[in-house]
Amino acid sequence: MSGDHSQDPHRHLTRGGGPLRIGIGGPVGSGKTALVAALCRALGDEVSIGVVTNDIYTTEDADFLRRHAVLPDERIVAVQTGCCPHTAIRDDITANLDAVEDLVERLPGLEIVLVESGGDNLTASFSRGLVDVQIFVVDVAGGDKVPRKGGPGVTGADLLVVNKTDLAPLVGADLAVMRADADRVRSGRPVVLMSLREDPGASAVRAWVLAHLQEHLHDGLHHGAGDEAPHPSGRAGA
């Protein structure tokens, strides 16, 4: 089956057919996996979601998601990154494309795939060949200079999430400074300051994801003609 699509290598993954692919990157410990879990909980009942994790040691993040039962096991895939998670999401995305393709084949009607990168540094970013949009997650405890320092993730991601705002008083971080610096380096692209501890549903990120899903489905209808039709009823299936 997968051998029959014509010469576009990403044909059944791209607009007009496949799910919305969202990259979630950021430094170690900033809350990427927790955000993925929160989104699965907040959206899993109304949207068909799959998750691809890129771990240093293979399955740690996938195991976390399975343990917390945010999604059925078959919706979570871990890929190995050959000692270099950054390469696997940007320079040679083959293993991740394979994983997304496998999810698409296995789960008809899949609407969103969350691709979580392994914890990396501020230069990590996803290839546009792998994801449609990307979220970069940093945290307050990493220091309030992080937004100012920039880097492709902070400046170029479609959404910047500054997590763990509840820790700001404890680590002496100035949220106003982080907000202002982020806005300055991001040319108007959206920034969300939040605390998953205080807002376990990640409501602002959830709303952003749903808006992109609507746009993706709309584009799919208009550019469509793929062999796997988009879901005209929006996020009906689960």
Added chain:
Amino acid sequence: MTSSSVPVPDRTAVLLALADQRLPSGGHIHSGGIEQAVEAGLVRDTATLRGFLHRRLCSAGRVAAAVTAAAVTLGAADVAGLDAETDARLPSPAQRAASRSQGRGLLRLARAAWAAPHPGLAWADLGPRPHHPVVLGCAARAAGADAAGAALVAAYLSIAGPATAAQRLLALDPVAVASVTFSLSDELAAVAAGAAPGPGTWANLADDGDPLLDLLAEQHAARAGTLFAS
């Protein structure tokens, strides 16, 4: 009289691109047994790395080069036969899986780059997960390269990926690792030269196996907490 013939363009640049470690076809997540060899203490430094790479070149590399060379002239009717012959030369299921995984990645790239291997063969004829050397030979053919060049690329890739994996795993001096690769160039050329497809039958394809590589691949597949897929 020479002016009437169309010159055949040199395809060396295509071969260089196919042999490039940065070619986005999924090779970087495979170590070719190096990760398990490091775990077992068999590869510890550039000297033991060179020994491992030479051994790999003379077994897995020889087979990969032969299958790649055969695939350059592959016809649609022979796809299943060459696939079965390749399976037969990879007794370890983990090695077969690694070969097919890398074949799938290279196929995605090849079908984006070239319409077909040649007019008598479509990419879809190879199936969704062909062996890597089969796709490599077809890609070389699609690009207009010959069997000798394709075999050289296959032989080189059989050690280049593992060398890089060792560099990452052991934090070896990259200059020293590059020197090891250079030092094997005569052996590489010999393996490639020996890969010329024999007349008619697949039985002439190289079948040099190495139980150590089979064992390492199986041990690696069974172990939790690995960095590489193979």
